Amino acid sequence: MAPPPVPRTIMEALSRHPEAVRARLLDIRSLIFEVAAESEGVGPLTETLKWGEPAYLTEASGSGSTVRLGAPRSFPDKCAVFFNCNTTLLETFRSHLGGELEFEGNRAVIVPAEAAVPEAALAFCLRAALTYHQRKAGQRP
Numbered sequence: 001m002a003p004p005p006v007p008r009t010i011m012e013a014l015s016r017h018p019e020a021v022r023a024r025l026l027d028i029r030s031l032i033f034e035v036a037a038e039s040e041g042v043g044p045l046t047e048t049l050k051w052g053e054p055a056y057l058t059e060a061s062g063s064g065s066t067v068r069l070g071a072p073r074s075f076p077d078k079c080a081v082f083f084n085c086n087t088t089l090l091e092t093f094r095s096h097l098g099g100e101l102e103f104e105g106n107r108a109v110i111v112p113a114e115a116a117v118p119e120a121a122l123a124f125c126l127r128a129a130l131t132y133h134q135r136k137a138g139q140r141p
Helices: 008-014 019-038 089-097 119-130 132-136
Strands: 046-050 053-057 067-070 078-083 102-104 108-112
Touching: 008 019, 008 046, 008 053, 019 053, 019 067, 019 078, 019 108, 019 119, 067 119, 078 119, 089 102, 089 108, 089 119, 108 119, 119 132
Parallel strands: none
Antiparallel strands: 046 053, 053 067, 067 078, 078 108, 102 108
16 A cells, blocks of 8 residues: 655655655655554554654554654764654664664664665564554553
8 A cells, every 4th residue: 555645744844854864764654654554453644743853643543652754863864763752662672673773762763864774673663653552551453
């Protein structure tokens, strides 16, 4: 299933990044929609801007935590997938995928802009975020 067309506001937000970062963030955006469509109980995503960056919310179902896309301040030539720092998501990612992904504190997974993306590992992170509240409530993710 193809992701929805990219809204103008999202493209404008992404336009401030170098071309390689912008292209990779669009790839990650597609993966977010793909994972959401394949994950039971997630439902449609709300795509909006938070802090001037593309953000993906499970407003309709309330199943998950917000996922936001950008570039880390410390590595502007890389991509960041930001997660709510008040969750246990990054702790879970480190324990399951510590050798496969790079992390920034308790808030982001860092993704190379021009190298191969560990897509299965990133999909695991996205699925965990998009179903975070389901698991927390003891529901089946």
